Amino acid sequence: MQTLRITLEQxxxxxxxxxxxxxxxxxxxxxxxxDRQPATPEQMGAIFPMPLLEQEMxxxxxxxxxxxxxxxxxxxxxxxxxxxxxxxxxxxxPAKIFYKYEGxxxxxxxxxxxxxxxxxxxxxxxxxxLTTETGAGQWGCxxxxxxxxxxxxxxxxxxxxxxxxKPYRRSMMQTxxxxxxxxxxxxxxxxxxxxxxxxxxxxxxxxxISEAVEEAAASSDTCYTLGSVLNHVLLHQTVIGLEAKKQFxxxxxxxxxxxGPCGGGSSFGGIAFPFLADKAAGDKxxxxxxxxxxxxxxxxxxxxxxxxxDFGDASGYTPLMKMxxxxxxxxxxxxxxxxxxxxGDSPLVSxxxxxxxxxxxxxxxxxxxxxxxxxxxxxxxxxxxxxxxxIRAAIDEAxxxxxxxxxxVILLNLTGHGHFDMASYDRYLAxxxxxxxxPKEAIAxxxxxxxxxx
Amino acid sequence: MQTLRITLEQxxxxxxxxxxxxxxxxxxxxxxxxDRQPATPEQMGAIFPMPLLEQEMxxxxxxxxxxxxxxxxxxxxxxxxxxxxxxxxxxxxPAKIFYKYEGxxxxxxxxxxxxxxxxxxxxxxxxxxLTTETGAGQWGCxxxxxxxxxxxxxxxxxxxxxxxxKPYRRSMMQTxxxxxxxxxxxxxxxxxxxxxxxxxxxxxxxxxISEAVEEAAASSDTCYTLGSVLNHVLLHQTVIGLEAKKQFxxxxxxxxxxxGPCGGGSSFGGIAFPFLADKAAGDKxxxxxxxxxxxxxxxxxxxxxxxxxDFGDASGYTPLMKMxxxxxxxxxxxxxxxxxxxxGDSPLVSxxxxxxxxxxxxxxxxxxxxxxxxxxxxxxxxxxxxxxxxIRAAIDEAxxxxxxxxxxVILLNLTGHGHFDMASYDRYLAxxxxxxxxPKEAIAxxxxxxxxxx
Numbered sequence: 024m025q026t027l028r029i030t031l032e033q034x035x036x037x038x039x040x041x042x043x044x045x046x047x048x049x050x051x052x053x054x055x056x057x058d059r060q061p062a063t064p065e066q067m068g069a070i071f072p073m074p075l076l077e078q079e080m081x082x083x084x085x086x087x088x089x090x091x092x093x094x095x096x097x098x099x100x101x102x103x104x105x106x107x108x109x110x111x112x113x114x115x116x117p118a119k120i121f122y123k124y125e126g127x128x129x130x131x132x133x134x135x136x137x138x139x140x141x142x143x144x145x146x147x148x149x150x151x152x153l154t155t156e157t158g159a160g161q162w163g164c165x166x167x168x169x170x171x172x173x174x175x176x177x178x179x180x181x182x183x184x185x186x187x188x189k190p191y192r193r194s195m196m197q198t199x200x201x202x203x204x205x206x207x208x209x210x211x212x213x214x215x216x217x218x219x220x221x222x223x224x225x226x227x228x229x230x231x232i233s234e235a236v237e238e239a240a241a242s243s244d245t246c247y248t249l250g251s252v253l254n255h256v257l258l259h260q261t262v263i264g265l266e267a268k269k270q271f272x273x274x275x276x277x278x279x280x281x282x283g284p285c286g287g288g289s290s291f292g293g294i295a296f297p298f299l300a301d302k303a304a305g306d307k308x309x310x311x312x313x314x315x316x317x318x319x320x321x322x323x324x325x326x327x328x329x330x331x332x333d334f335g336d337a338s339g340y341t342p343l344m345k346m347x348x349x350x351x352x353x354x355x356x357x358x359x360x361x362x363x364x365x366x367g368d369s370p371l372v373s374x375x376x377x378x379x380x381x382x383x384x385x386x387x388x389x390x391x392x393x394x395x396x397x398x399x400x401x402x403x404x405x406x407x408x409x410x411x412x413x414i415r416a417a418i419d420e421a422x423x424x425x426x427x428x429x430x431x432v433i434l435l436n437l438t439g440h441g442h443f444d445m446a447s448y449d450r451y452l453a454x455x456x457x458x459x460x461x462p463k464e465a466i467a468x469x470x471x472x473x474x475x476x477x
Numbered sequence: 478m479q480t481l482r483i484t485l486e487q488x489x490x491x492x493x494x495x496x497x498x499x500x501x502x503x504x505x506x507x508x509x510x511x512d513r514q515p516a517t518p519e520q521m522g523a524i525f526p527m528p529l530l531e532q533e534m535x536x537x538x539x540x541x542x543x544x545x546x547x548x549x550x551x552x553x554x555x556x557x558x559x560x561x562x563x564x565x566x567x568x569x570x571p572a573k574i575f576y577k578y579e580g581x582x583x584x585x586x587x588x589x590x591x592x593x594x595x596x597x598x599x600x601x602x603x604x605x606x607l608t609t610e611t612g613a614g615q616w617g618c619x620x621x622x623x624x625x626x627x628x629x630x631x632x633x634x635x636x637x638x639x640x641x642x643k644p645y646r647r648s649m650m651q652t653x654x655x656x657x658x659x660x661x662x663x664x665x666x667x668x669x670x671x672x673x674x675x676x677x678x679x680x681x682x683x684x685x686i687s688e689a690v691e692e693a694a695a696s697s698d699t700c701y702t703l704g705s706v707l708n709h710v711l712l713h714q715t716v717i718g719l720e721a722k723k724q725f726x727x728x729x730x731x732x733x734x735x736x737g738p739c740g741g742g743s744s745f746g747g748i749a750f751p752f753l754a755d756k757a758a759g760d761k762x763x764x765x766x767x768x769x770x771x772x773x774x775x776x777x778x779x780x781x782x783x784x785x786x787d788f789g790d791a792s793g794y795t796p797l798m799k800m801x802x803x804x805x806x807x808x809x810x811x812x813x814x815x816x817x818x819x820x821g822d823s824p825l826v827s828x829x830x831x832x833x834x835x836x837x838x839x840x841x842x843x844x845x846x847x848x849x850x851x852x853x854x855x856x857x858x859x860x861x862x863x864x865x866x867x868i869r870a871a872i873d874e875a876x877x878x879x880x881x882x883x884x885x886v887i888l889l890n891l892t893g894h895g896h897f898d899m900a901s902y903d904r905y906l907a908x909x910x911x912x913x914x915x916p917k918e919a920i921a922x923x924x925x926x927x928x929x930x931x
Binding site for chain 1: 484487622645652
């Protein structure tokens with residue numbers, strides 16, 4: 024029998040997260056406040072607890088994972104590293120394809136890797152309530168689950184159109200005990216303003232963020248949580264790559280190339296950063312390692328955006344962050360891989376790309392679903408549309424290996440399962456999905472609105 | 478850190494299934510053909526391949542699992558045995574609660590444990606096509622996946638009302654390459670008859686079975702597959718309990734009581750039978766072991782049915798089987814735990830109950846969802862409604878232990894996740910689910926129609 028799944032024991036869950044900020048060539052550019060000066064911890068402290076802000080700013084290379092967090096991780100971690108042997112055979116490639124499968128978490132994706140420590144550090148900092156926004160529901164589910172683990176009430180502002188069209192994600196959040204509201208609500212000024220403008224508003228992620236931030240800022244014991252982009256979120260996600268390294272050690276292999284889907288950056292950073300630690304430490308195995316962030320052609324932040332200071336949200340409420348951006352008012356065309364529709368990207372991922380340490384590429388939508396179906400027929404698991412971006416890139420790499428005869432070791436981050444995305448598969452199978460041209464004019468227009476700095 | 482997940486390596490996937498028929502006190506009662514005489518292998522051979530019929534009739538205690546099947550099992554097996562420590566703490570019980578989690582399979586339930594060997598043995602017997610029926614879609618998904626693993630086309634007759642109301646399960650089957658038809662179809666005589674009677678027929682499981690069996694019987698290279706009830710299906714499912722035994726060995730424990738949800742019997746048999754092997758062999762640890770099949774009060778086959786020969790299907794097409802039954806024309810009241818709505822039960826489970834080797838109990842619907850929510854908030858995983866029946870029973874046992882102070886070891890079969898059952902959770906959370914009285918009159922009426930034998 025060929026070994027397909029490389030497993031670890033529970034006590035092999037990493038004891039520390041890896042902070043890539045310690046290994047950057049130049050210090051990270053700080054977030055800027057409304058006065059365009061570096062945002063102070065006090066400013067950020069209005070919505071985030073101090074332990075998470077310390078992680079956000081930290082230059083320490085290794086940050087301890089509290090035992091309480093490891094104990095919750097143990098409900099599903101370590102996640103398996105799997106050899107996609109049947110996919111290799113189907114492709115006829117000499118490459119070895121491995122996937123790290125994060126769909127085994129209760130919420131079905133990698134998001135709880137950060138939701139759990141965010142809930143924990145809020146709990147010990149005395150936070151009494153968490154708020155967040157959610158669109159498709161992935162992050163909402165993860166923070167609902169994590170809040171329940173530490174007895175913290177969670178209030179979720181869910182974009183109204185999703186609330187009505189995706190009742191199952193809402194039911195999951197409620198099953199884990201969260202309060203879910205269809206945004207815009209009458210609970211906040213931002214919500215009331217939106218309703219005054221349009222009583223039939225279907226909501227938007229921008230409005231929902233404003234509602235969640237407003238509630239957090241208005242109360243000293245309420246904090247806001249975010250599922251990607253920020254440094255501490257990417258820090259927490261490194262548990263993925265740290266486990267993968269142990270698993271490769273077990274079989275005496277090391278990846279030649281790593282593909283991670285990239286929207287806000289946490290799933291790419293989570294799998295790639297720990298291998299960059301080897302590169303930074305001069306590990307010879309990592310000398311030629313390529314780490315590639317894979318984004319959709321319809322929202323090509325890293326491949327077509329500007330590297331500049333911009334707001335993290337559409338409405339301009341957040342501090343400015345130095346990142347690749349399509350402009351904060353860029354609206355990507357309709358695409359079903361919801362998690363990758365972000366105008367910006369993680370400042371850490373952006374800086375690494377800018378410094379030439381990592382690479383980025385964009386893939387079109389139809390080809391990602393084609394890859395997802397091929398993967399499901401080979402490996403069984405039906406992947407989330409976000410994960411399909413990394414699968415597409417990995418299959419193309421394996422096919423190049425077939426042409427050249429190179430037996431590369433390819434690693435991809437299978438960030439989640441597609442159980443809640445079958446409507447998108449259905450549209451693909453019915454031939455109703457389309458590719459979108461790279462939206463050149465829309466990007467040019469929104470880039471013209473970048474905030475002026477300095 | 479407390480150990481929560483007891484894992485096994487891939488090479489610890491069992492090499493043999495356990496056949497409980499070898500340890501029955503009296504030989505199993507044979508299925509009877511239309512002439513009320515024991516059905517011959519030739520009669521059964523019209524729709525099943527010989528290797529599976531041999532397993533169906535076998536008295537061998539241990540039956541080899543082919544390497545090709547173990548290699549596919551390795552895509553997700555061994556499945557984890559988990560300690561429900563947070564649930565124990567929530568209940569304040571001295572009992573130790575363990576769950577074997579089968580939701581890690583690509584289809585999200587235990588069903589692929591039998592779908593994979595059924596596809597494999599059909600493949601080596603020369604079958605060119607598989608047929609089956611599906612209601613909610615659990616079995617249809619599993620056989621679609623399994624057929625794809627061995628390159629066998631699968632044709633699925635899906636009850637029309639489910640086809641239209643549950644498009645996501647249909648999309649999953651299609652993702653794995655199966656052809657899915659809304660039954661009644663015009664492809665079979667049974668379908669055409671149904672449509673002639675009612676052109677707007679929404680279909681029924683009975684009609685769908687007839688269509689799938691008719692297609693299999695009409696073609697020498699097409700076979701029919703079934704997801705529960707039959708001896709060989711329960712045989713395949715023993716991989717669950719066999720792994721659980723190895724996992725308990727690792728931590729030096731042995732269960733005092735086992736709860737499995739019970740509809741057709743495969744999930745209960747799968748976890749319980751391997752422990753009955755210990756009992757039969759005189760293993761002292763198993764001397765006082767209780768194995769309890771848990772069914773819904775609305776479809777109380779084992780607790781309120783008759784032990785008699787009856788048809789396996791509603792329409793009377795199948796051979797007669799000796800089993801607990803509510804009568805083949807019994808229609809259970811609407812209940813959302815779809816997989817447990819079967820009028821009969823596995824002949825093996827039925828005989829073991831009749832002989833007093835195992836026990837049975839029934840639980841009401843609302844209490845099962847209450848248990849499911851409590852489990853999700855403690856352990857993270859949102860369980861399938863079928864699994865919630867075993868969870869309800871396990872929680873009640875743990876609460877009895879709290880009262881008596883007994884530190885029992887409780888094992889339950891967590892047969893699947895509830896990702897495709899959130900509509901039922903939604904109804905529960907909205908207070909719209911009801912309990913159904915034990916339907917005494919309906920059962921009496923259908924029991925009056927039991928076929929006469931001998």
